[in-house]
Amino acid sequence: MTVNEKKKPILGAIADDFTGASDLASFLLKGGLKVVQINGVPSQDIELADDVDAIVVALKSRTCAINQAISDSTASLAWLQQQGCQKFYFKYCSTFDSTSEGNIGPVTQALLAKLESEQTIFCPALPVNGRTVYQGHLFVFEQLLSDSPLRNHPLTPMLDSNLIRLLQPQLAEENAQRLQLMNLASLHKRPAYQKVESAYWVVDCVNDNDLEKIAQLFATNPDYPLLTGGSGLGEYMAREYVKAGWLQQSNTSHKITKNDGKTLILAGSCSQATRKQIDVARTQVPTLALDVDAIATGQLDPATVLGWINMQHSEAVVLYTSAEPEKVLAAQAQFGKEQVSEKIEQCLTQIAKLARENNILNIVVAGGETSGAIVSGLNLTAFTVGQSICPGVPVMQSHHADGLIVALKSGNFGDENFFLTALETIQ
Ligand SMILES: Nc1ncnc2c1ncn2[C@@H]1O[C@H](COP(=O)(O)OP(=O)(O)OP(=O)(O)O)[C@@H](O)[C@H]1O
Numbered sequence: 001m002t003v004n005e006k007k008k009p010i011l012g013a014i015a016d017d018f019t020g021a022s023d024l025a026s027f028l029l030k031g032g033l034k035v036v037q038i039n040g041v042p043s044q045d046i047e048l049a050d051d052v053d054a055i056v057v058a059l060k061s062r063t064c065a066i067n068q069a070i071s072d073s074t075a076s077l078a079w080l081q082q083q084g085c086q087k088f089y090f091k092y093c094s095t096f097d098s099t100s101e102g103n104i105g106p107v108t109q110a111l112l113a114k115l116e117s118e119q120t121i122f123c124p125a126l127p128v129n130g131r132t133v134y135q136g137h138l139f140v141f142e143q144l145l146s147d148s149p150l151r152n153h154p155l156t157p158m159l160d161s162n163l164i165r166l167l168q169p170q171l172a173e174e175n176a177q178r179l180q181l182m183n184l185a186s187l188h189k190r191p192a193y194q195k196v197e198s199a200y201w202v203v204d205c206v207n208d209n210d211l212e213k214i215a216q217l218f219a220t221n222p223d224y225p226l227l228t229g230g231s232g233l234g235e236y237m238a239r240e241y242v243k244a245g246w247l248q249q250s251n252t253s254h255k256i257t258k259n260d261g262k263t264l265i266l267a268g269s270c271s272q273a274t275r276k277q278i279d280v281a282r283t284q285v286p287t288l289a290l291d292v293d294a295i296a297t298g299q300l301d302p303a304t305v306l307g308w309i310n311m312q313h314s315e316a317v318v319l320y321t322s323a324e325p326e327k328v329l330a331a332q333a334q335f336g337k338e339q340v341s342e343k344i345e346q347c348l349t350q351i352a353k354l355a356r357e358n359n360i361l362n363i364v365v366a367g368g369e370t371s372g373a374i375v376s377g378l379n380l381t382a383f384t385v386g387q388s389i390c391p392g393v394p395v396m397q398s399h400h401a402d403g404l405i406v407a408l409k410s411g412n413f414g415d416e417n418f419f420l421t422a423l424e425t426i427q
């Protein structure tokens with residue numbers, strides 16, 4: 001390579017939500033890649049540094065209409081191809097969040113068609129966070145997905161755990177027939193780097209050894225340009241690219257420059273994990289529950305909330321709409337499921353905007369949909385990905401001039417001290 005020749009990224013990834021994107025980015029970084037996250041379908045004029053190994057495009061396509069999800073995903077793919085990426089990844093939730101009208105199957109089919117490929121894998125497992133797949137069934141720690149708190153997810157309640165059954169109705173009939181389980185015995189009896197038959201593979205995976213073996217079979221396999229799954233495989237795919245000598249071992253330091261602004265924690269996630277994290281945070285940080293009825297009826301004024309924040313004379317505050325499943329269901333019944341979500345997302349975004357204008361330059365968000373709304377509303381187009389607060393939640397710095405620092409937490413991630421650890425890491 002000559003001095004003037006721009007290095008091309010290896011991997012182009014498309015994530016169906018923003019926390020999922022930063023989750024994947026953190027694992028690619030852990031595996032040795034230099035990663036940039038782009039928010040929303042990339043526009044032509046985005047400038048990339050010339051030593052980027054992987055680009056993760058964050059979409060908000062998990063729960064949108066199928067046609068929109070397909071057009072955003074394929075437009076992102078075309079842009080990633082223009083940047084020179086050779087390998088592609090479609091990142092969805094480690095708990096396979098989708099409905100029977102869900103987007104995982106249709107988006108996968110559309111991306112494969114554009115890549116003129118007929119085979120891929122579905123690997124949502126993320127063992128470090130308790131997401132494992134055994135005999136095609138997805139577990140969240142010791143519970144089947146459908147017995148876990150995910151059965152009460154406000155937008156995508158997961159009532160089945162069998163990945164083949166979940167995928168079948170999302171695929172065209174001929175592709176549904178090509179779904180096959182690669183269980184642990186079948187995975188491990190294959191020699192590494194061996195050719196794999198063409199299929200839509202649902203791959204069992206219960207620990208990091210399994211992720212390593214899956215990456216050995218598929219990451220650099222020329223027959224499989226597109227893989228799909230959770231973030232866990234990202235670290236091991238990255239390691240395979242490094243092993244294959246596909247990267248220039250350039251400077252992979254990811255400098256995040258601290259700022260002297262305050263920190264705002266915004267929680268729209270109603271997961272059990274987030275609600276516990278709020279309870280722990282409130283013992284040390286001023287915390288305000290936002291009134292969902294007032295938000296849904298347009299009566300909550302973000303300026304009043306900013307006034308409350310300023311009155312706290314604290315370096316950090318927590319604001320939340322998070323509530324137990326019964327309250328969420330009641331709000332959905334009263335105002336409509338999509339409507340109440342949208343109102344809450346808009347309101348939290350308005351608060352984040354106002355806060356940023358008032359020198360609150362560190363924003364931690366809990367919830368994938370919530371994060372997507374806020375990051376889009378703040379017009380943050382690209383981030384450098386830095387150190388993780390917990391597995392799957394990195395600190396990221398916006399390329400915008402004010403150097404806003406954000407951390408986007410998937411609803412179920414992090415231990416009960418997550419928000420307090422985030423404050424220690426960021427401030
Ligand atoms: N009190 C509430 N009543 C009804 N809906 C709510 C309430 N609070 C938040 N919501 C909505 O619930 C949705 C939560 O989804 P979000 O993706 O942000 O969190 P999550 O599902 O826990 O996280 P993830 O998608 O990362 O697993 C959002 O659309 C949010 O606006």
Ligand SMILES: O=C(O)[C@@H](O)C(=O)CO
Pocket residue numbers: 017019020021023024092093094095126230231368392410411
């Ligand atoms: O894979 C996960 O669990 C997360 O990155 C996510 O997508 C939750 O929104």
